[in-house]
Structure formats: C-alpha cells, structure tokens
Amino acid sequence: MVKALFWASLSCIAYVYVGYPLLLMLWRRIAQRPIHKRYQEPSVSLIVAMHNERKNARRKIENCFELDYPADKLQVIVSLDAPTDGTDAAVRDYGFRGVDVVYSPVRIGKAAALNNGVARATGEVLLFADARQRFDKNAVRELVANFADESVGSVSGELFVLDEEGKEASDAVGAYWRYEKKLRAMESEIHSVPGASGAIYAVRRELFVPLDPDTILDDVVIPMRIVLRGKRSIFEPAARAYDLASQNPELEYERKTRTLTGNYQLFAHMPELLVPWRNPIFVQLVSHKLGRLLVPYCLAVLLISNLFLLRGFYLAFFVCQILWYGLAASGRLLSTRSGESPARQLLQISQGKKGI
Amino acid sequence: MNTVRKALLVPYTFVLMNWAAVAGLYYFARRHPDFWNNPGTRRR
Numbered sequence: 001m002v003k004a005l006f007w008a009s010l011s012c013i014a015y016v017y018v019g020y021p022l023l024l025m026l027w028r029r030i031a032q033r034p035i036h037k038r039y040q041e042p043s044v045s046l047i048v049a050m051h052n053e054r055k056n057a058r059r060k061i062e063n064c065f066e067l068d069y070p071a072d073k074l075q076v077i078v079s080l081d082a083p084t085d086g087t088d089a090a091v092r093d094y095g096f097r098g099v100d101v102v103y104s105p106v107r108i109g110k111a112a113a114l115n116n117g118v119a120r121a122t123g124e125v126l127l128f129a130d131a132r133q134r135f136d137k138n139a140v141r142e143l144v145a146n147f148a149d150e151s152v153g154s155v156s157g158e159l160f161v162l163d164e165e166g167k168e169a170s171d172a173v174g175a176y177w178r179y180e181k182k183l184r185a186m187e188s189e190i191h192s193v194p195g196a197s198g199a200i201y202a203v204r205r206e207l208f209v210p211l212d213p214d215t216i217l218d219d220v221v222i223p224m225r226i227v228l229r230g231k232r233s234i235f236e237p238a239a240r241a242y243d244l245a246s247q248n249p250e251l252e253y254e255r256k257t258r259t260l261t262g263n264y265q266l267f268a269h270m271p272e273l274l275v276p277w278r279n280p281i282f283v284q285l286v287s288h289k290l291g292r293l294l295v296p297y298c299l300a301v302l303l304i305s306n307l308f309l310l311r312g313f314y315l316a317f318f319v320c321q322i323l324w325y326g327l328a329a330s331g332r333l334l335s336t337r338s339g340e341s342p343a344r345q346l347l348q349i350s351q352g353k354k355g356i
Numbered sequence: 357m358n359t360v361r362k363a364l365l366v367p368y369t370f371v372l373m374n375w376a377a378v379a380g381l382y383y384f385a386r387r388h389p390d391f392w393n394n395p396g397t398r399r400r
Contacts, residue, residue, distance in 0.1 A: 171362055172369035249369045256373050260380030268384075293381075296374035324367050331368025334361050 006305040006314070009298035016291035023287075024186040032189050035234060038148035044140055044202070045075040045123030049113035052085040053131040060131045061094050069140040075100060079117035082107045111215035118208055126203050128218070133159065133199040133241045142239035143202045153231025154203040154223045156184070156196030157239030169245035173252045181237075187284050188235035192227045194285040195220035200241040207231065212269065217262030220289075224266070224273060227281055249335055263289050 046064055050057060057078070064076045078091050079102040091101055102116045118126060125144055129135065139157055146155045161177050163169045169177070187193045198219035207226050215221050223233035267274065267290070274290075276282040306318045 172366045175366075176369065176373070249365060249372050252369070253372045253376050256376035257379045257383065260377045261383045262380075264381055264384035293377050296377045299374060325371065327364055328367035328371040331364040331366070334364055335368060 002305050002308045005301055006309060009301040009305065012291070012298045013295055013302065016287065016295055020287040020291065021183060021186070024183065024190065028186050028189045033151075033191060033232075034189075035146055035152060035232075036149040037145045039141060039145045040148055041070055041073055041141075042125050042144055042147065043073045043075070043123040044069065044125045044127050044144060045077055045118075045121035045205075046127045046129060046140070047077045047079060047114060047117035047121060048129050048131055049079045049081060049110050049117060050083065050087050050091070050131050051081045051107075051110075051113075052083050052087055054083070054085045054087045054090055056131040057087050057090045059134070060129075061091070061099060063134050064099075065097070066137060067135060067140050068137045071098075073123075074140065075121065075123055077102060077117045077120050079113040079120075080104060081109065081113040109213055111211035111218055112213040114218055115210045115213075118210070121205065124205050126205055126208055128198070128201055128203075128222075129241070130199045133243045135200065136240035136242070139200060139239040139241060140202075142236055143200070146234060146236055147202075147204060149232075151232050152234055153207045153226035153229065154196060154201060154233040155236050155239070156193060156219075156223070156234070157200035157202075157241055158235070158237040159197045159199045160240060160242050161245045162242055163245050171245065173249060174245060181235075183288065184235045185237060187281070187288070191284070192223070192233040192281050193235050194224060194227075194233075194281055194288050196223045196233065196235075197241070199243060200239060204231075214265075215269075216265050217259065220262065220266055221270070224270065224285075228270075228272065228279065230280070249331075260293060263293060 048060060048064075053060070061076065061078070064074070067074065076098070077100040078094075080088050080091060081104050088101075088103065091099070095101055100120050102113075102120050104113060104116060108116075114128065125147060127140060127143065135157075143155045143157055146152050158181060159177075161169045161174055163171070163174070168174060184193045195217070196219045198217075201219055201223070203222055203226060207229060208222065209225055211218055211221060227233050272278045273285055274282075279285060303321055306314060306321060310318060
C-alpha cells in the first residue's frame with residue numbers, strides 16, 4: 001500500500017513536469033495543425049483595466065500610441081475601476097488624444113471593468129492588456145494576422161520577463177517562465193493553449209461573452225470559453241510584451257497564488273472543462289492546469305510514504321528528498337538577505353494582513 | 357557566488373510555487389475577496 005502511494009505520487013509529479021512535455025513533443029510531430037497567418041488590418045480595440053496604476057498609466061498609454069498599427073483602426077480604451085491614487089487624472093489627459101476612458105466610481109473588480117471596456121469597444125478584435133507590461137511595436141500586427149485563419153478565436157502573445165539589465169531573466173523564476181512558454185508553444189501547435197498571457201491576448205469580438213464579476217483569471221476563462229465553442233486559442237511568439245522580473249521568489253509566489261486560486265475557480269465555475277467529450281483540449285488542461293494543482297499534495301505523499309520505506313533505493317531517494325528540501329531552506333535564507341524578509345511577507349499573506 | 361545563489365533559489369522557488377497551490381486552495385475555499393489590490397500580482 002505504502003509502495004503504491006509512493007509510486008503513484010512520484011508518477012504524477014514526473015508526468016506533470018517531464019512526461020507531459022515529452023508527450024507534447026511527440027504529439028506535435030504526428031498531429032501538428034499549422035495556422036494560416038496573413039497580415040491584415042482589422043479594427044482593434046485595445047482594452048486596459050486599471051485600478052491604482054498611476055505609475056504605469058501614462059507609460060502604458062504612450063506605449064499604445066507607439067504601436068505600428070493604423071491609428072484609425074486602433075481604439076484604446078482604459079477602464080478605470082474606482083482609482084484612489086490619481087490614475088484617473090493621469091488618464092483623463094489622454095481623452096483629448098482619442099483614448100476612450102470608462103470610469104466606475106465604485107469598485108467593481110477587474111472582470112467587470114473589462115466588461116465595461118468591451119461595452120465601449122467598436123473593433124472587430126478585442127485586445128486585452130495589463131497596465132504594467134510594455135508591448136513590442138509590431139505586437140498588434142502579429143496578433144491579428146492569426147485571425148486570417150477562421151479556426152482561430154483567440155491569440156496570446158509572448159511575455160518576456162526581463163531582469164534589471166534588460167535581458168531575459170535567468171533566475172529560477174525566469175527559467176520556470178521559459179519552460180512554461182515552451183509548453184504553450186507546443187500546445188498551440190497541436191490545438192490550443194489552456195489560457196493566455198493576461199498581459200497580451202486578443203479575441204474575436206463576436207466570441208466574447210461578458211465575464212462573471214468575480215472572475216479571477218479572465219485570461220484563462222475567455223480563451224477556454226472560445227475553445228469550448230470549437231475555435232482555437234493559440235500562442236503567437238512574434239507578438240511580444242515585456243515585464244520586469246520579480247525581485248525575489250516571494251513576489252512570484254504572490255502572483256502564483258492568485259493564478260492557482262483562479263484555477264480552482266475555473267474548475268468550479270466551468271465543470272464542463274473536465275468532460276473529455278466537451279473539451280477538445282481535455283488532456284492539455286488536465287495535464288497542465290489540474291496537474292499543477294495536484295503536485296504539492298503528491299510531494300507531501302511522496303515524502304511521508306518514503307518515511308516508511310527506508311531501505312535500498314527508497315533510502316537513497318529519501319536522502320535526496322531531504323537534501324532537496326535542505327537546499328530549499330538555504331535558498332530561503334539567501335532570499336531573506338536580499339530585501340524585505342520573505343518570512344515576514346509570507347506570514348502577513350497567510351494571516352490576511354497583506355493582499356495577494 | 358551569484359551562480360550558487362541562483363542554484364539554491366531553484367529548489368526554494370519550486371517549493372514556494374507548490375506551496376502557492378495549497379495557499380490557492382485555501383483562498384478559494386475562503387472566497388478571498390480581493391485579488392485586485394496589488395497590481396503586481398498579475399502576469400499570466
């Protein structure tokens with residue numbers, strides 16, 4: 001029984017991080033579905049929802065003006081969600097330069113703010129972005145070229161996480177993000193990616209259905225709804241956006257917690273995603289999203305079951321596990337030395353004293 | 357030294373990211389009211 005638990009948990013972890021990428025590599029070799037991309041200029045509505053983004057608002061809007069796309073075909077919409085830091089003042093200056101500003105005087109949340117922005121949109125394509133990340137000049141052109149293929153309903157761009165020197169981050173978080181993007185690229189070649197990058201993704205206007213106001217991950221819910229309607233949700237690496245790397249793993253932890261909470265919500269709100277004959281990317285979704293939710297529990301079972309199996313191979317494996325967690329503890333100490341104490345941050349987060 | 361630091365942060369990051377899944381379940385179960393406060397929490 002203990003051995004069965006040990007091997008089941010080890011198999012699950014190995015499948016999520018190694019087996020699934022290998023499966024994708026094989027799968028795309030035998031069932032690749034190319035996209036028939038063609039450069040075109042449909043009207044695009046670029047929607048950015050903002051709450052308190054005073055630091056980023058001007059830079060983001062200026063970045064929108066710099067994009068290589070006809071100005072008369074690019075509508076920029078800023079949907080303000082009751083900002084209290086002066087974001088509204090920063091944004092309203094741009095009303096004279098053609099930016100559509102939608103204002104909510106009471107907090108309605110990100111999803112509702114996006115709904116408000118979409119209600120104002122006139123474009124054939126809706127392009128969603130976050131306030132902090134910067135678009136590459138040709139990002140819009142590269143994204144919309146994919147809509148020449150009728151099977152495509154949503155396109156996600158590629159987000160580059162840069163370090164302080166402007167190079168792609170080479171730390172653990174950067175490596176994780178590169179691994180994640182490789183998975184997305186392979187999933188896209190086969191059918192669809194279960195989700196998009198919230199910093200840069202576009203959808204056909206007619207496929208957008210207003211979000212539930214409490215939606216946490218609009219960038220997963222919208223593409224998955226499109227996939228359920230029989231269209232593809234793809235990844236376009238030529239459409240780039242840039243973000244700065246987290247200064248330490250704790251900040252990435254905050255992001256990850258939000259994302260994973262959103263994944264639980266996704267499965268609760270859209271149970272049809274877990275029905276193989278309803279969801280054309282059932283295997284990808286379960287392997288990529290659900291698998292990641294299960295791994296921590298598998299890790300716990302692996303460690304505990306290993307405690308009861310301390311002979312031969314199992315003893316060596318147990319030593320490896322202890323070493324791994326020892327190194328993790330050392331990493332935590334190192335991380336603590338740089339910047340605010342992560343232990344303190346985590347304590348505040350777990351006690352609800354700090355927002356995530 | 358920088359390389360050693362980066363190498364040590366790999367297991368730490370792995371453990372932290374997995375702990376995030378447990379915390380995510382906790383927040384989901386508690387219906388955490390607001391993921392909007394900190395704009396830095398959005399990326400992907």
